[in-house]
Amino acid sequence: MLTIKKVKGHEILDSRGTPTVAATVELSDGSSAWAAVPSGASTGTHEAAELRDGDSGRYHGKGVLKAVHNIDKELAPMLLDMPANDQLTADQTMMALDGTPNKSRLGANAILAVSLALSRAVANSKGVSLFRSLNQLGGYLLPVPMLNILNGGKHAVDSTDFQEFMIMPVGAPTFGEALRMSTEIFHTLKSILRKRWLSTNVGDEGGFAPSLGSNAEALELILQAIEQAGYQPGSDCFLALDAAASELYHDGKYVLEREGRTLTSAELIEFYEKWVADYPIISIEDALFEDDWEGWQLLNTKVGNKVQLVGDDLYVTNIQRLEQGITCRTSNSILIKLNQIGTLSETIAAVDLAHRNDWTTVISHRSGETEDTTIADLAVALGAGQIKTGAPSRGERTCKYNRLLAIEAELGTEARFAGKSAFKHLK
Ligand SMILES: O=C(O)[C@@H](CO)OP(=O)(O)O
Numbered sequence: 563m564l565t566i567k568k569v570k571g572h573e574i575l576d577s578r579g580t581p582t583v584a585a586t587v588e589l590s591d592g593s594s595a596w597a598a599v600p601s602g603a604s605t606g607t608h609e610a611a612e613l614r615d616g617d618s619g620r621y622h623g624k625g626v627l628k629a630v631h632n633i634d635k636e637l638a639p640m641l642l643d644m645p646a647n648d649q650l651t652a653d654q655t656m657m658a659l660d661g662t663p664n665k666s667r668l669g670a671n672a673i674l675a676v677s678l679a680l681s682r683a684v685a686n687s688k689g690v691s692l693f694r695s696l697n698q699l700g701g702y703l704l705p706v707p708m709l710n711i712l713n714g715g716k717h718a719v720d721s722t723d724f725q726e727f728m729i730m731p732v733g734a735p736t737f738g739e740a741l742r743m744s745t746e747i748f749h750t751l752k753s754i755l756r757k758r759w760l761s762t763n764v765g766d767e768g769g770f771a772p773s774l775g776s777n778a779e780a781l782e783l784i785l786q787a788i789e790q791a792g793y794q795p796g797s798d799c800f801l802a803l804d805a806a807a808s809e810l811y812h813d814g815k816y817v818l819e820r821e822g823r824t825l826t827s828a829e830l831i832e833f834y835e836k837w838v839a840d841y842p843i844i845s846i847e848d849a850l851f852e853d854d855w856e857g858w859q860l861l862n863t864k865v866g867n868k869v870q871l872v873g874d875d876l877y878v879t880n881i882q883r884l885e886q887g888i889t890c891r892t893s894n895s896i897l898i899k900l901n902q903i904g905t906l907s908e909t910i911a912a913v914d915l916a917h918r919n920d921w922t923t924v925i926s927h928r929s930g931e932t933e934d935t936t937i938a939d940l941a942v943a944l945g946a947g948q949i950k951t952g953a954p955s956r957g958e959r960t961c962k963y964n965r966l967l968a969i970e971a972e973l974g975t976e977a978r979f980a981g982k983s984a985f986k987h988l989k
């Protein structure tokens with residue numbers, strides 16, 4: 563029987579230059595693998611608890627070093643000699659050892675690093691790519707990329723209120739063509755910004771972060787870029803947003819600083835209704851505050867049949883919150899982030915639950931990333947249909963897109979691009 567022989571934690575740096583956790587797992591047949599855990603800036607309150615050092619970059623010994631210590635001294639001895647092929651038991655063993663509902667004792671980041679390294683080591687032992695090792699569907703669907711080409715909110719200083727203005731090249735025939743189309747639009751946007759003397763410096767996720775007077779201006783600029791690059795907005799390429807509205811929510815209202823406006827939940831919903839009518843928007847993520855369940859319900863009744871409504875901070879990849887969302891019909895889609903929940907098994911369970919209920923899923927990076935490309939394989943393995951992993955301008959983002967290109971090449975004629983089929987409301 564293939565068993566776990568060694569588990570080791572490491573401290574590494576993420577793309578913001580802050581410490582993060584990685585782990586190596588070795589198996590009895592000599593196979594081994596490494597995996598790293600990213601970090602968020604606009605984190606949801608209900609996410610699993612990580613052991614981190616904060617944004618100051620100063621080490622206080624309680625954060626990542628503690629997580630690494632927990633891997634070496636608690637998780638490693640517990641997992642030693644356990645069967646390697648049983649991911650669920652390994653994950654459940656780590657959760658039981660942690661003993662808290664939100665993984666706060668050992669750290670969700672410590673547990674996730676080991677969980678992912680184990681799955682990668684098993685794929686190496688089988689001699690197959692991770693997406694094949696994790697696939698239970700029998701077919702391979704390449705995701706539509708959701709590229710954040712204009713960064714605002716907590717990911718950039720002095721830009722837009724809304725955090726992410728994204729493009730989705732839904733009309734492309736293949737993943738490779740979708741990526742080519744997106745990079746053409748990205749470079750065209752750069753030249754449009756330059757001509758207007760607007761900044762072309764990039765934010766945390768690689769998108770531009772110009773200082774703009776309104777949020778709508780961001781949409782207008784991107785629409786121009788799509789057209790100037792030679793594509794048709796609303797058929798070749800759509801717009802997508804992540805408002806990250808929990809960050810805008812203060813004392814029960816939503817503050818749009820760039821526009822000097824403070825809106826109630828109902829007013830913000832009207833704002834979205836108008837945008838959905840005026841612009842080719844295919845998806846809105848975190849449109850409202852993470853605990854504004856009633857607002858989400860109302861929004862879903864108003865525009866849920868015209869646009870994908872994605873819950874990120876709202877569900878935090880957590881089965882219980884997702885179940886509540888399905889019951890209350892708060893949206894029609896969920897963002898999936900491994901480190902919001904802390905194990906591979908729970909992440910897969912959340913995707914399965916969403917798909918069984920005819921919801922769409924978007925596999926996502928974090929704003930503080932690493933070179934780890936697991937999410938690219940996961941998106942294909944689970945047939946998610948969509949992946950969100952930033953702009954094509956920073957290595958920690960392009961490595962995920964490049965991994966998808968490699969997967970597409972490995973699959974050859976077996977590869978199918980999700981395109982329009984990834985969206986229920988376009989069918
Ligand atoms: O809000 C989000 O969706 C993410 C990723 O884009 O940002 P962060 O990792 O900062 O939470």
Ligand SMILES: [Mg+2]
Nearest residue numbers: 804847848874
């Ligand atoms: Mg989000």
